[in-house]
Structure formats: structure tokens, C-alpha cells
Amino acid sequence: MLAAIPFPNLSPEIFTLSLGSFEFSLRWYALAYIAGLGFAWAFARWLVQRPGLWPAGQAPMTAAQVEDFMTWAVLGVVLGGRLGFVLFYQPAYYLAHPAEILMVWQGGMAFHGGFLGVVVAAVIFVRRNGLPWLSTGDLIAISVPIGLMLGRLANFINAELWGRPTDVPWGVIFPGAAAQACGDPCVRHPSQLYQAGLEGFALFAVLVFVALRLRGFLKPGLIMGLFVAGYGAARVIVEGFRQPDAQFITPDNPLGQVFLGLTMGQLLSVPMLLIGVSLAKWAARR
Template sequence: MMLPSLQAFALPFPDISPEIFSISLGGFEFALRWYAMAYLVGILLGWALLRDAIARARLWPAETAPLTRAQLEELLTWLILGIVVGGRLGFVLFYQPAYYLTHPLEILRIWQGGMAFHGGFLGVVIATAIFCRRHGIPMLSMADGLALAAPLGLMLGRIANFINGELWGRPTDAPWGVIFPGAAAQDCAGPVGIVDGLCARHPSQLYEAALEGLVLALILILAAYRMGALKRPGLTLGLFVGGYGVARFIVEFFRLADQQFITTDNPYGHVLRITETIGLTMGQLLSLPMVLIGAGFVLYALTRPAK
């Protein structure tokens, strides 16, 4: 007796609106979207976790937290600006520079989507560096605290990407493949992933939410609260940067590359091509330096005695 093919199975996309609610005022439509809510809740959860960590002086070098609660409140504003400005400019420069060069006013339309993690990360680094310099705060310990708080926000952001039906993965025959809505998502461009005439794809947003978010958050919390990682400045930062780089590199094997890199002779969207089917995507290319930098911070921290 022949067993049924796994190809016959796929999951329908959940019927969830990208907007939580919307209101009309004076002819203008204002909507609260899941993506914006993910940013807000993620920042608040990160702030709550960092607030708890600085209240536990025993976790830090010399049993002294790097900043006060009042300074943490001020830092929150700096971080929001760094995330939004850096994330938007990163998307513009890394992914669609030619388009935005001819449409510069659309750079400001962040409500239309288009944020890059690597750009947001650089924005946070710059904002934190300026803040620490102004207040005389140890930079590495401050960076450790922010690294501890970051994965929860990443997890919520990726879940919001899934709800929005964006950044989906490559076509798949796996039984957990999802049939995403929209003509672009339904263009399998091949026999792989076709189920009853529809295109099933990897829910790569959820893979990222699990690896970059939940798993990385648990590792960092365990390292900080149970293994004394915060007592070694740079260790938690290195674990986060390197861990994110590894997670993103892995997920890129399942995530569909950005459309501008995909051509008929380059269906995987490789930016650095080794063969016709082997290469690196833009996400992987940007993640490799993060792995190396993260490993460098870990080695630096471990070669110095815990304080």
C-alpha cells in the first residue's frame, strides 16, 4: 500500500488582519498595526527586563549596575530613535538604494514598512555610544544590558511579520508549509511546494521568532542570571551578536531572498555566488561579520577575570 505524500498537506494562512483597529478622524484614517504594536511591546518588555537586572547589583561587575533607573528612562528615548532611524536607513541603503535615490521622500514613509535589523542594530550602537559618553557609563556593561533585553523584541517583530504575511520563505514540500496570500507568495516558479494548485512556503518568520527571539532570549537570561555573564563585560553582548548572526544565517536557507536579488538565472537571490545553486544571500553576507564580532567579544570577555 502506498503511503500518502507529505506534499498533499499544507497549512492555511490564519485570517488575522494586519491592523488591530483603525479609527477615522477628519477624513484621515489612523490604524494601529501589529508590527507597530510588536515594536512597542518589545521595547517595553526589554525595558522591564533591563530594569529588573539593574535592580540586582550582584549581577554586575563590582556588584554595581552600570546605570540608574532614571538614566534608563532617558536611554529609552535614545534607543527608540536609534531603532527607527537606523532600521529605516539600513533598509534603504542595504536593500533598495536605487529606488529610494529616485524617490527620496518615500524614505520618510516608515508606516509603509521596510526596516532592516542590521541598520537598527547600528542605530542602537551609535545612540548608546553617545548616551554612555555623555553620562560616563561603562560602554561594554551597558551594551551587555541592551543585548539581554533585545531578543524579546525580535521575537515579537518576527511574529508580526508572519501576521502581515510578509518575508515568507521558499517553497516547501514540508507538511507545515503555509499557503500565504497574495499573487507574489503564490508564485512558486516550479513544482516544489504546489498543493492543490496553491504554493506552500516555509513560515520562515516563525523560524526566526524561535531562534533569534525565544531561544536566544533563554540563553542570555540563563547566562546573566545563573552563570554570572554580566560580571564579564562584553560576554553577553558577544553571545547576542554571534547568536543572532548564526540564527539569521541558518534561517536564510529557508527564507526567500529579497525580490531585487532574484533573477531567472539566480532563483535563490544569492549576492555572492559560488555555483548556480550555492552562494550567500544578502542576509547571510551581513550576518557573517556579526558572528565574527560576537566571537571576538566572547573571547575578549573570557580572557579577563570576572569582576
């Protein structure tokens, strides 16, 4: 038996209320979304109230506009995340079952789709309100990583999106489908925690350091470029430890590679890395 960490006794549900035939459960994943959006709203408000951080002493939004944009962001995350999952990961299934596309409570969200959804929401909001494009993008970008971290921690609590089998001493014995996929017990990389650390905490720390200590907001587009590149790089790395999506695994393709040896997550993240690096370099040289 390999050295491993047993999965902690965690329930995906925080509590459940039952009133007759009505039952309501608050899940950690839902709380992660709420807390992440709440932090983004509070942090963005804090930043726009410090005009000295921004070019010409002018923040890209007012505090009221930050609050208005949160509604757009929620729609972008939910609709984009769901449509991204449908189009990128299971198009054939949802083409055959179109009525299930809007059943978000059944699970199935994709970060890259949510990212594109927020981009579309931001473009519409910026144009409607006449806001500066790049500085608004910087403000949105720096507010996102903590929400990503909370979402990945919720993935860990749900024992989903686990990593590949491993013999490292910090491997985790995940229950349920993870164990059934390779025999019980099955030691796997806690890739959700890797993503929480890289996409969330580490990326947030870098962006805050550049923005507040190095005055990065004074070069519009720099923070946004670093966020896009940082997420792309983190996802490409962690995909090497994460169990591929089941729909891409075959006996001849156990690593779930879809193109040029890349998984779907890597294939969607490489363009983010290249675009983000290019944007950050361009902004830094202005």
C-alpha cells in the same frame, strides 16, 4: 496537493477608528515595536536594581538612565532601520526617489540597520553619561531578543517575509503576493516563525541562563558577544529557508545570492557572527 497548513484568518490591523475623514489603524507590527521596547525598558530596570549581578556590585546604569536611553534607542531603531533598508536593499530606487526615504509608514525596515542605529545611539549615550562600555552593552543586548521575537510574529501575521516553497508538512499556504509568486496555492516555509524562535525566544533563553545562572554579567562583554554571535548564526541559518528579497532575484540567480553564494541577509550577518564570537571568547578569558 501537498500536506500544508492554511494561513490563519488574521488581519494586519488590530482595530481601525474612523472619525469623519480621519482614520487611525493600530497594526500588529506597530504593537510589536511598542511591546518590544516596553519589555526591554522593564527588564533592564529589573536588572539594574539587582547590583549583585554586576561587577563590583555596581549596575552600569540607574533606573532613570535606562528610561532616558529608551528615547535614544527608539531613534536608533527607526532611523537606522530605515536607512539600512535604503542603503542595503534598494539604494537605486531611493536614489531616484529620495523624497520617499523618510516615508517609514510605507514599510521597509532592516534589522542590521536598526542594530547599527542602536549601536550609534548607545555610543553617544555612554560617552555623554560616562557609563562603562561593556556592561552597558550587556544590559542592552539581553533586553533585545524578545522585541525581535514579537517583530517576527508580526511579520507572520502580515504574511510578509515568507519562506521558500517547500513540501514539509508544516508548510503554510500564504495568501497574496506569496501565492502569486509561485502559483496558487503555494506552500512555503513559515520562516518568520523560525526567526521568532531562534532570534527571539531561544537567544533570550540562552542569554538569561548565562547572565543569571552562570553570572555572565561579571565578565563584561560576554552577553553582548553572545547576542551578536547568536543573532548572526540564527540569521545565517534561517536565510536558507527564507525567500530572497525580490530585488536580488533574477532568472539566472533564483536564490538571490549577492556574493560568494550568500544572500544579503547572510552577508550582513556573517561579520556579526565572527565579531560576536571573538568578543565572547575575549570576555570569557578575562
